[in-house]
Amino acid sequence: MKSKFVRIIPLLLILIVVVNCATNKVRQKAVVKTEHDSIKTNSVKPIKKEIPQFDYVSTTTLEKKWVDSIYNSLTVEERIGQLFMVAAYSNKDSAHIKSLDKLILEQKIGGLIFFQGGPVRQAQMTNRFQKLAKTPLFIGIDAEWGLSMRLDSVNRFPWNMTLGAVQDLKLIEETGKQMALQSKRIGVHFNFAPVLDINTNPKNPIIGNRSFGEDKEKVSDRALALMTGLQRNGVFATGKHFPGHGATSTDSHYTLPVVNFTQEHIREVELLPYKKLISKGLASVMVAHLEVPSFEARKGFPSSISYPIVTNLLKEELNFKGLIFTDALNMKGASNFKSPGDIDLAAFLAGNDILLFPENVPVAIQKIKEAYDIASITEERLASSVKKILQYKFKAGLKNQKPIELTNLSTQINTQEDEALLYKLYENSITVIKNKLAILPIKELDQEKIAYVKFGDDSHETFFETLKKYAEITEVSNENLDSLLAQLNDFNKVIIGFHKADGAWKKHDFTAKEILWISEIAKRKKVILTCFVKPYALSAIPSFENIDGVIVAYQNNEIAHNVTAQLIFGAIQAKGKLPVTINDEFKVNHGLSTEKINRLGFTHPQNVGMNPFILTNIDLIMQKAINEKMTPGGQILVARKGKVIYQKSFGFHGYDKQVEVKNSDIYDVASLTKIVSTLPNVMQLYDKKTINLDSKLGEMLPVFKGTDKENINFKDLLSHYARLQAWIPFYKKTLDKNNKPSDKYYRKTFSEDFPFQVAENLYLRKDYQDTILTLVANSKLLPKKEYKYSDFTFIILKNYIERATGKSLDELSEKNFYSKIGANNTLYNPLQKFDMSIIPPTEDDNYYRYKTIQGYVHDMTAAMEGGVGGHAGIFSNSMDMAKIMQLFLQKGTYGGQRFFSEETFDVFNTCYYCPDGNRRGIGFDKPQLGKSGPTCGCASMTSFGHTGFTGTMAWADPEQELVYIFLSNRTYPNADKNLLSQKNIREDIQQVIYDAIIHEN
Incomplete structure (x- = not known):
């Protein structure tokens, strides 16, 4: 018979294990709570202790019923899974597709953000994934200038910088509409646009052409027009990059950029577009990975995981009730700060609803579940985001999710309406910033001998061919400046075209040689400088004194070429205004009108009331x-x-x-x-x-007299x-x-x-x-x-x-x-x-x-x-x-x-x-x-x-x-x-x- 002491030992061991587990749980809870509390203590204004439960004010009874039924059918892990929007590519192999299958089936993720690929392939993948999903998936795409930003074989709309020159806001709203129709056709619910950044730094390495410009009012108006076009046509818009990426000098894909503005400046400038769009029903906001010391005191702390910025500033001060996305969590501006899982948890604790492009979903779900288990994340907080996500899924029509019809998909996303709109947009954006002695438009063709000289390393054929439809133009080129100048002796006007590849992040800089050659030509000839590049490129030219005409065409593509040639010869008039400042002479909102003279122009049939299909x-x-x-x-x-x-x-x-x-x-x-x-x-x-009509042949020609x-x-x-x-x-x-x-x-x-x-x-x-x-x-x-x-x-x-x-x-x-x-x-x-x-x-x-x-x-x-x-x-x-x-x-x-x-x-x-x-x-x-x-x-x-x-x-x-x-x-x-x-x-x-x-x- 065993002694009482021996019998007691197992009970003591069990008791020790229980105590240790409880202690660890308390310690773990304390760690998470300490981090959460530290966020609160760095707030710029008092916050509410409780995040309010999901607000049904704007919902219908049917919507509330569907949201509650779906929410109640999900386990805690599945509810957490709804917070994640994972990167998907339609140009990758079967292993990538299978990895997404696994995340959908096992982790019950809430959505996908598509990147590179093609529209038909993406639609096929979307059908596959929606069929696998227990809860219908959100489909998003980062398509600031339409699907072509990510997908091949799709019409490309102009950059925001180009749209920033457009004065007719109805055209920008129409652009949003066409972008929405493209997106809806392939099953996309969210377009991560418009960009609301005020690009006040000309050397910004990541925003630049993605911004509507440097004028906060103009940016706000254009962003609102684009948002209206998107959301009125069934696609949710996402304002970004909160609280403002336009003044940065580094790229958050690779590091954490710093925004050194005061709170007052940020509120007056960077936040103005957000205020305007939120008041008009903006569906969602993307929070950037930025260091903003005036709002977040912790050094090197990204805005995307900052409670003061996400919750205090965006949700409370700006009273934003829509969905809040993080920027991609794989970007170094975030991933350098915390490891996968930890960064996701921190982002959710800061007040974000959807965690974009997570690097490790299972680990992230585990981390958030652990925080939930110890009540560092309350049920109310989880429900606030998940039910909001489900509400937007209901609004997107996902209650009655149907497969995407693949027949005629390519032709239906590349519409005649798109092409017609492109002509209008470029006609309204091309900007004349100098027109000395009304050199534009060129009028008396019989008095002109015109040469064309190309600079830059990209194509110019459409521009040159369109110019030749108006006048006799001779292309002149030479590797030697003196020889080139000699060749130009016989011409009285020179049209210079500066052509750089049409890419939002590509360099558009003039070389020192090009600047010198342009200057030397302009000293001797009347010159019209036409730049198919972003306007910032012109800031490198030290003097425009000898250049008679200067045109900013923004982008180097066939329609921009065609429209600019029309402007030079007066088939259309200049209407665009600079969205940014080039120098002290050519500042933001500067743009000259030119005369329209009645020469034939070119456009899409629909723009003159013709049906292109019948033609x-x-x-x-x-x-x-x-x-x-x-x-x-x-x-x-x-x-x-x-x-x-x-x-x-x-x-x-x-x-x-x-x-x-x-x-x-x-x-x-x-x-x-x-x-x-x-x-x-x-x-x-x-x-x-x-x-006159009564003149007789005998009077007109002697040979007919007497006949x-x-x-x-x-x-x-x-x-x-x-x-x-x-x-x-x-x-x-x-x-x-x-x-x-x-x-x-x-x-x-x-x-x-x-x-x-x-x-x-x-x-x-x-x-x-x-x-x-x-x-x-x-x-x-x-x-x-x-x-x-x-x-x-x-x-x-x-x-x-x-x-x-x-x-x-x-x-x-x-x-x-x-x-x-x-x-x-x-x-x-x-x-x-x-x-x-x-x-x-x-x-x-x-x-x-x-x-x-x-x-x-x-x-x-x-x-x-x-x-x-x-x-x-x-x-x-x-x-x-x-x-x-x-x-x-x-x-x-x-x-x-x-x-x-x-x-x-x-x-x-x-x-x-x-x-x-x-x-x-x-x-x-x-x-x-x-x-x-x-x-x-x-x-x-x-x-x-x-x-x-x-x-x-x-x-x-x-x-x-x-x-x-x-x-x-x-x-x-x-x-x-x-x-x-x-x-x-x-x-x-x-x-x-x-x-x-x-x-x-």
């Missing part, structure tokens, strides 16, 4: 024409309300498919010559009263109502018995007696010009007066114009119109200026010239006139043709110049004989009066234009403010079958254009 049918029709060999290729352009909204090239120069058609290629426009060369020169003579045509009046002549024959094959009289060019009329080389080149190595006799006009004068009139289209009209007018002015028609058209409107690709005899390679051929001629006709006018009579006909001979591209048609649409003005009066245009655009069944205006063709005609039948009767034998069409409609250009070489290789006309290709495309007009109810 895609143009591509189908044109491809059909090419596939069925109606034409080898062509160019099509559509402009509305002064903006080009569709410009494409199709197919090849020939059916051998050797040379693709480009927008810059030039076509033989055939009879369009009548309205783009001869007619505007006639209109100027009419404007000067040199001629049966001498009394034909100007109105009848141009209305094709003068009984003239359609045409005469003049060339046939110059062929020999073998139907080859006769030696009597032709030579193989140029000479004074044989000056008119009709093809390669073929020159016509000088005196045959008079013969052509004599043959016209002696031709028989048609037996009755009726509409009959005739080339004679414009053959006659060419001779009249040249006689009246003493100058050749090609010289007049170039001097009076093309050089002034920037139609630098429009001319007669293009081989005198351009290489044959950019000119599609028009025919393999086996009846007159016996050559492939390429670069020489197709029309035989115009060829016999040395390529300069009144009825044919012009070569051009779609852009130049559109400029001329826009000039007509604007009734004689273009680029700030007037070429003829409105009254004159109205006279020429009148159909005088419509009651008699003749649809023609004075020189212009007009819509058909019956079933057949040149248009789709959808154009208004005020519309006008012309078609051409080579397969061309130019048409304008004042009522719809439309310009339509169709250029092709349907005559190649053989002109006999006009399938393009028979199949109504040009007309069907015109019908699509009218169908695309969005009619407002």
